[in-house]
Amino acid sequence: MIKLAIDAMGGDNAPSEIVKGVNLAVKEFDDVEFTLFGDEEQIKKYLVPSNRVKIVHAPEALSMGEKDPIRTIRTNKELSLVKAFQAVHDKECDGVVTAGPTQGVIVAAHMIIRRIPGMQRVALCPAMPVVGGKSRLVLDVGANTDIRPEHMLQHAQFASVYLSKTRGIEKPLVGLLNIGTEPGKGRELEKEAFALFEKCESINFYGNVEPKELFTTPCDIIITDGYSGNICIKSVEGTAKAVGIILKEEIGKSFFSKIGYLFMRKTFKNFKYRMSGAEVGGALVFGVDGIVTKSHGSSEAMDFKFAIAQARKAVKGEVVEMMKTYLSLEEQNNE
Amino acid sequence: MIKLAIDAMGGDNAPSEIVKGVNLAVKEFDDVEFTLFGDEEQIKKYLVPSNRVKIVHAPEALSMGEKDPIRTIRTNKELSLVKAFQAVHDKECDGVVTAGPTQGVIVAAHMIIRRIPGMQRVALCPAMPVVGGKSRLVLDVGANTDIRPEHMLQHAQFASVYLSKTRGIEKPLVGLLNIGTEPGKGRELEKEAFALFEKCESINFYGNVEPKELFTTPCDIIITDGYSGNICIKSVEGTAKAVGIILKEEIGKSFFSKIGYLFMRKTFKNFKYRMSGAEVGGALVFGVDGIVTKSHGSSEAMDFKFAIAQARKAVKGEVVEMMKTYLSLEEQNNE
Numbered sequence: 001m002i003k004l005a006i007d008a009m010g011g012d013n014a015p016s017e018i019v020k021g022v023n024l025a026v027k028e029f030d031d032v033e034f035t036l037f038g039d040e041e042q043i044k045k046y047l048v049p050s051n052r053v054k055i056v057h058a059p060e061a062l063s064m065g066e067k068d069p070i071r072t073i074r075t076n077k078e079l080s081l082v083k084a085f086q087a088v089h090d091k092e093c094d095g096v097v098t099a100g101p102t103q104g105v106i107v108a109a110h111m112i113i114r115r116i117p118g119m120q121r122v123a124l125c126p127a128m129p130v131v132g133g134k135s136r137l138v139l140d141v142g143a144n145t146d147i148r149p150e151h152m153l154q155h156a157q158f159a160s161v162y163l164s165k166t167r168g169i170e171k172p173l174v175g176l177l178n179i180g181t182e183p184g185k186g187r188e189l190e191k192e193a194f195a196l197f198e199k200c201e202s203i204n205f206y207g208n209v210e211p212k213e214l215f216t217t218p219c220d221i222i223i224t225d226g227y228s229g230n231i232c233i234k235s236v237e238g239t240a241k242a243v244g245i246i247l248k249e250e251i252g253k254s255f256f257s258k259i260g261y262l263f264m265r266k267t268f269k270n271f272k273y274r275m276s277g278a279e280v281g282g283a284l285v286f287g288v289d290g291i292v293t294k295s296h297g298s299s300e301a302m303d304f305k306f307a308i309a310q311a312r313k314a315v316k317g318e319v320v321e322m323m324k325t326y327l328s329l330e331e332q333n334n335e
Numbered sequence: 336m337i338k339l340a341i342d343a344m345g346g347d348n349a350p351s352e353i354v355k356g357v358n359l360a361v362k363e364f365d366d367v368e369f370t371l372f373g374d375e376e377q378i379k380k381y382l383v384p385s386n387r388v389k390i391v392h393a394p395e396a397l398s399m400g401e402k403d404p405i406r407t408i409r410t411n412k413e414l415s416l417v418k419a420f421q422a423v424h425d426k427e428c429d430g431v432v433t434a435g436p437t438q439g440v441i442v443a444a445h446m447i448i449r450r451i452p453g454m455q456r457v458a459l460c461p462a463m464p465v466v467g468g469k470s471r472l473v474l475d476v477g478a479n480t481d482i483r484p485e486h487m488l489q490h491a492q493f494a495s496v497y498l499s500k501t502r503g504i505e506k507p508l509v510g511l512l513n514i515g516t517e518p519g520k521g522r523e524l525e526k527e528a529f530a531l532f533e534k535c536e537s538i539n540f541y542g543n544v545e546p547k548e549l550f551t552t553p554c555d556i557i558i559t560d561g562y563s564g565n566i567c568i569k570s571v572e573g574t575a576k577a578v579g580i581i582l583k584e585e586i587g588k589s590f591f592s593k594i595g596y597l598f599m600r601k602t603f604k605n606f607k608y609r610m611s612g613a614e615v616g617g618a619l620v621f622g623v624d625g626i627v628t629k630s631h632g633s634s635e636a637m638d639f640k641f642a643i644a645q646a647r648k649a650v651k652g653e654v655v656e657m658m659k660t661y662l663s664l665e666e667q668n669n670e
Contacts, residue, residue, distance in 0.1 A: 145521065231512070251599070270588075275581065
């Protein structure tokens with residue numbers, strides 16, 4: 001049995017949509033047991049009873065607008081998020097799924113579950129839209145603003161293990177995010193990372209990838225530092241927003257276009273949903289000793305179920321165990 | 336009379352579309368004289384004769400795929416681009432408009448026209464789409480991968496002068512691109528730049544701007560280093576590409592949607608054009624002693640005319656002169 005901890009109070013639509021997402025997952029996956037951390041009375045309102053679901057009463061939620069998540073998580077052990085992460089640390093659960101605030105999730109992963117021995121930095125890896133039948137991993141997008149090439153290499157190794165174990169991609173192709181494709185492009189960080197990646201045999205290195213190819217590159221994994229990665233995915237988000245505004249303005253300009261829109265309403269809705277990347281699952285925190293999946297803050301039941309499905313696959317694939325073995329072997333080699 | 340040098344051989348559609356763009360501009364602006372640098376015979380095929388247009392024979396073009404623009408520009412003085420930039424350096428022209436390759440344009444601006452005394456770094460400032468009635472300036476997007484906070488401040492000052500003189504915005508609002516909005520976010524570079532911008536009285540500082548607000552922020556100007564800026568605008572480009580692919584995939588899925596598309600063909604065309612930012616003009620190189628406007632590589636006549644219009648406004652607004660005065664005053668104050 002796979003054991004997942006669920007932060008039932010995290011996100012804008014908690015607990016109702018979170019619990020409904022769990023209901024869907026209980027039905028779909030018969031190999032998963034759930035522990036829901038949250039307000040027991042509230043949860044019971046929405047929960048379809050099952051012998052694979054239990055509730056741990058934890059009525060306090062980390063606010064989505066929390067300004068100082070480090071301090072709050074350190075001092076308030078009663079938060080549903082803290083208790084859910086604690087269950088992973090204590091090995092009562094294999095992974096945790098939450099729709100809580102990103103910064104809080106990274107902090108809790110880091111401070112409560114803790115890094116795998118030998119893993120030097122954690123990485124945040126968001127859900128990216130499927131384009132051309134493929135969803136690529138981009139990391140780190142914000143766990144570390146300052147990073148060294150060797151940390152980036154570990155991220156590439158972790159992501160490679162993840163994809164091979166969860167999506168069956170045998171040798172995932174790894175690209176390095178950069179401002180040009182030729183070797184020698186970028187800052188010192190990219191030049192050093194390029195040299196390191198090139199001589200590493202445990203990853204399948206492609207070379208530099210410009211963000212204009214973010215959704216068309218043959219790469220499965222795109223590695224960058226947390227600052228550039230954050231700029232990159234927030235630029236994607238900003239552009240998606242601009243697309244919505246410009247399309248609306250253009251549709252408003254012509255009568256024919258308004259008619260066309262009536263025929264295409266569902267298409268636009270699907271388009272918007274696909275751009276969100278939610279169908280892929282949630283964002284992942286790589287590098288800690290357990291699976292951490294963060295569904296987006298405005299998750300509805302179906303989105304949360306996708307995030308659960310993703311966590312299930314990662315636990316089933318023994319991603320963390322593989323990486324642990326890998327890191328300990330590497331350490332022995334270095335000795 | 337405003338005197339503009341035109342690189343008639345730059346871009347994918349040179350010289351035909353470039354010359355046609357000049358024809359449009361000659362008709363629209365009676366206060367501009369043009370010197371076209373390129374293959375005389377070719378140019379004459381498309382040019383509507385005018386006493387405000389002359390041709391300087393320079394048949395060699397800088398290839399759009401040029402791998403080593405620094406070396407080529409340094410060694411080949413016969414290139415149409417080199418001759419056009421030289422005319423600005425020699426004060427025969429006030430500005431230059433080209434659709435040549437970006438890297439070549441930055442190199443030529445830097446090496447041939449040269450920086451304004453006191454200006455420590457040049458900056459590349461691309462054409463951004465108009466969203467909500469506003470097109471924002473984002474800079475630097477690639478002239479410098481390593482930059483210091485004081486260079487960023489000069490870029491903010493230059494862009495502020497540019498907007499006040501060309502668009503009549505009295506106190507343009509300046510934002511700092513960052514991964515969070517609160518002061519104290521980002522790397523050391525952003526923290527130091529924030530402190531510097533905050534105490535500078537010659538710019539109207541707004542604070543940090545996340546790229547997800549790139550097209551919705553109230554800011555007129557967004558300042559960043561050349562690496563992050565390049566990642567940002569290429570992510571915009573990559574997303575625009577993904578939008579096209581996903582929309583196509585979604586439209587293909589349903590019969591109704593295909594019908595809707597027939598009604599909306601023109602809307603989608605307009606949308607695509609607006610996303611390109613071409614209606615705003617071209618990319619600008621700030622910091623050199625003359626106006627440099629780079630129209631996009633695949634420019635057609637109308638796009639090139641927009642770039643000419645933009646260069647004309649900048650010359651008319653005496654942007655370079657203003658900045659020179661400003662920098663020399665500042666130097667006196669520092670002495």
